[in-house]
Amino acid sequence: MTIKRSSWSIPYLIFLLIFVVLPLVLIAIYAFQDGEGGFTFANIARFFTDSDSLSTFALSLEVAIENTAICLLLGYPAAYILASKDLNRSAVTVILFILPMWINALMRTLATAELFNVFGVTLGKGTLLFGMAYDYLPFMIYPIYNTLNKMDKSFSEAAEDLGATPAQVFRKVTLPLSMPGVTSGIMMVFMPTVSTFAISEFLTNNKIKLFGTIIQENINSSMWNYGAALALIMLVIIGITTLFNDEDEAGKAEGGLI
Amino acid sequence: MTQNDVIIRLENVSKAFGDKQVLDNISLDIKKGEFVTLLGPSGCGKTTTLRLISGFTTPDSGTVYMDGKDISGIPPYKRPLNTVFQRYALFPHLDVYDNIAFGLKLAKVPEKEIEQRVRKVLKMVSMTDYEDRDVESLSGGQQQRVAIARALVNQPKVLLLDEPLSALDHKMRQDMQIELKEMHQKLGITFIYVTHDQEEALTLSDTIVVMNEGKIQQIGTPADIYNEPVNSFVADFIGESNILNGTMIEDRKVNFIGHDFECVDEGFGTNNPVDVVIRPEDIYIMNNTTSAQFTGKVTSCIFKGVHYEMLVDTDSGYELMIQDYNAFEPGSEVGMIIKPMDIQVMRKERLCNTVEGVMTDESHVEFLDGEFECGAKAGLEAGDEVTVQFGFDAVELWDHQEEGQIAGEVYSILYKGDHYHLTILTESRGFLYVDTQDIWDKGDLVGITVKPSEIKICRRNDN
Incomplete structure (x- = not known):
């Protein structure tokens, strides 16, 4: 008996239906239901009229932007050094930078919290950003490192040949050509930080509540409908930023990599 | 030739990458306005020579002069020469105009002058009206023209070209050769051209520098090189x-x-x-x-x-x-x-193989990291440093590397009418020369033995 090739994808389709499509549909259904199961916009309206939720959301965005900026500022130079044949000759250093990703993020966060506790550091926004940057830095370094590593060395040589000093080579050639890596690094850091809750819980003792935290709290206290509405709103907003980024990246890729 | 005519001079330049000697004490004068081609097989050191001139590589020893001044320590961006790269290296994030204007903008040339010069050079490479095009939408030949324009617009004293036509198809290559030759005549600047294509070298050059194994084999006009090769390598490589x-x-x-x-x-x-x-x-x-x-x-x-x-x-x-x-x-x-x-x-460059070795006992000698039987030699004992000589036909090659005392690979092949003369690169990076009737291919891995009766040994002079 021969199995058609297209039927190989059936298990994956089933998986997608059960674990991706169905939950999304359920979120949407719950978000537009009141406690008795009737259709309502109240949950969505409640978010936009509740100043607490709105300010939490604003704070989440702020923290996410700050974290992304920190990761970018730390990650780009690190990626540049790792990709440079003159500054780094060993693949081991690259692995060392990626190594933290092998350990569960929750465990790392707990350990960090414990360290702050031991050294008597007051938990707050500083510790939150520290923990986030620590968790997400590899996600920024790796895509940038990859783009820089694959970049043809002759581009920077050509620039130098045309009279560019090393600083000008970086500004006018290396940096613009590494933008695809930077964009995907930003995406990989920004999107998960908006919805994170564990890090803020452990590293600020819930002093700072992020958007992810209030979704979790609502779900935990059986306020499924409102929680679902919040989740839906977050999804939509992240979805919109992704769209922006995609267009951006497509635009760059056009003039981008060979 | 007076001193003033020389624009680039290499003096006793050597360069090694790791344990590989890429350039072995080469000296070369290049005259103003000359079209010089560095010609040789891959790995002969021609690209390294070009990179020494452009400044991307520094010599281990020796000096590079330009206009009589030592430029060995000057970084590439300060050298008044420009390069056309092998794969063009056009900046993909800039359009044709900005690619060509790149050097002029860095030099802070006024915007108006930049525009004039870019248009002029585009006209010269027959690419007028392509200013706004994305470089990736251009064909190989067009990209090549833009790369040449990008270098020439800076009015360099010397234009370096690193196998610029190797990525083009045969017909296009021939057309570009004619155009390059015309450009050279029109501009009157020095062209230094690197290629492994002997036909291209013969067509384009005023002077050809034939290189092999990090050494200059012959310098001369195309006719000289073709009609009067100085050794069998040049004769075999050209035509x-x-x-x-x-x-x-x-x-x-x-x-x-x-x-x-x-x-x-x-x-x-x-x-x-x-x-x-x-x-x-x-x-x-x-x-x-x-x-x-x-x-x-x-x-x-x-x-x-x-x-x-x-x-x-x-x-x-x-x-x-x-x-x-x-x-x-x-x-x-x-x-x-x-x-x-x-x-x-x-x-003849050599009449037999000559290598340096050490006796391990009175009937064995070690050279090229292998131990060979050589028959009892009176008066020699273990530890004696010796010079070992044996004929080209004393060397035997085997299909499997284990069958030989040492292993190597076929580096080059010369057909001599009734036999093949092979150059073998041993694993210890020494060269052996072999006459054989058997047919081998370049790159074949071989085991090497030497007939004991044909090995001649004499004690090495202490000095």
């Missing part, structure tokens, strides 16, 4: 040729393929072994066998467009390649004549 072992009987008389020939060469001594080069178009072939210098039988005849290319087995058992406008059918008996002018006699 088609018959390279044969010969003996210089006396001045103006040389013996090869079993016959004596008159020639025009002098000063090789008497009865000295030499290499003889005959270009395939210089052997006259005819049906008449009585008035010929020697006779033979045609074994193959291929039409090559302009001429026929024939292989002929001579009466004395050598195979010669002959090119002629007339076809001679395989199997036919033919007579041949070679004129004295067309015989190029060259000193």
Whole structure:
């Protein structure tokens, strides 16, 4: 008996239906239901009229932007050094930078919290950003490192040949050509930080509540409908930023990599 | 030639990457306005030489001069020369105009002048109206033109070209060759061109520098290099040729393929072994066998467009390649004549293998990281430093590397009419030279043994 090739994808389709499509549909259904199961916009309206939720959301965005900026500022130079044949000759250093990703993020966060506790550091926004940057830095370094590593060395040589000093080579050639890596690094850091809750819980003792935290709290206290509405709103907003980024990246890729 | 004519001078320059000597003490003068081609097989050091001039590589020893000044320590961006890169290296994030204007903008040339100069250079490379095009939407030939324009717009004193045509197809390459030659004549600046394509070098250059194994083999005009190669490497690399072992009987008389020939060469001594080069178009072939210098039988005849290319087995058992406008059918008996002018006699680079070694006991010697039996040698004991010599035919090659005392790979092959002369690169990065009847391919991995009875050993002088 021969199995058609297209039927190989059936298990994956089933998986997608059960674990991706169905939950999304359920979120949407719950978000537009009141406690008795009737259709309502109240949950969505409640978010936009509740100043607490709105300010939490604003704070989440702020923290996410700050974290992304920190990761970018730390990650780009690190990626540049790792990709440079003159500054780094060993693949081991690259692995060392990626190594933290092998350990569960929750465990790392707990350990960090414990360290702050031991050294008597007051938990707050500083510790939150520290923990986030620590968790997400590899996600920024790796895509940038990859783009820089694959970049043809002759581009920077050509620039130098045309009279560019090393600083000008970086500004006018290396940096613009590494933008695809930077964009995907930003995406990989920004999107998960908006919805994170564990890090803020452990590293600020819930002093700072992020958007992810209030979704979790609502779900935990059986306020499924409102929680679902919040989740839906977050999804939509992240979805919109992704769209922006995609267009951006497509635009760059056009003039981008060979 | 006066000192002022020289724009680039390399003096005793050496460069090694790891344990590989890429350039071995080369010296070279390049004159103003000259079209110089560095020609050689891959790995011969030609690109490294170019990078020394452009500044992307610094010499381990020796000096690079430009206009009489030492520029060895000056970074590339301060050197008044520009490069056309092998794969063009056009900036993908900039359009054609911005690519070409890149150098001028860095030099803070006024916007108006930039525009004029970019347009002018675009016109020169026949790319007018392409300013706003994305460089990736251009064909290979167009990208090449933009790369040349980007370099020339800066009005460099010297233009360096690193195999610029290698990525183009044959027809396009020929067109670009003509254009490059015209550009060179029009601009009057120095072109230094790197290629492994001998035809390209012969077409373009005023001067050709033939390189091999990190050394300059010969410098000369295309005609010099073609007609009077100084050694068998140059003869084999440039054009088609018959390279044969010969003996210089006396001045103006040389013996090869079993016959004596008159020639025009002098000063090789008497009865000295030499290499003889005959270009395939210089052997006259005819049906008449009585008035010929020697006779033979045609074994193959291929039409090559302009001429026929024939292989002929001579009466004395050598195979010669002959090119002629007339076809001679395989199997036919033919007579041949070679004129004295067309015989190029060259000193042999070496007559046998010479390596340095150490005795391990009185009948074994170690060289090139292998231990070889050499028969009992009186008066020598373990630890003695010796010079080892053996003939080209004393070396035996085996299919499997384990079968030899040492292993190596076939580095180059030269057909000598009745046998092959191989250069073997051993694993310890030494060279051995082998005469063999067997057919090997370049890059074949081989085991190497040496016939013990043919090894000659003498104690090395302490100095």
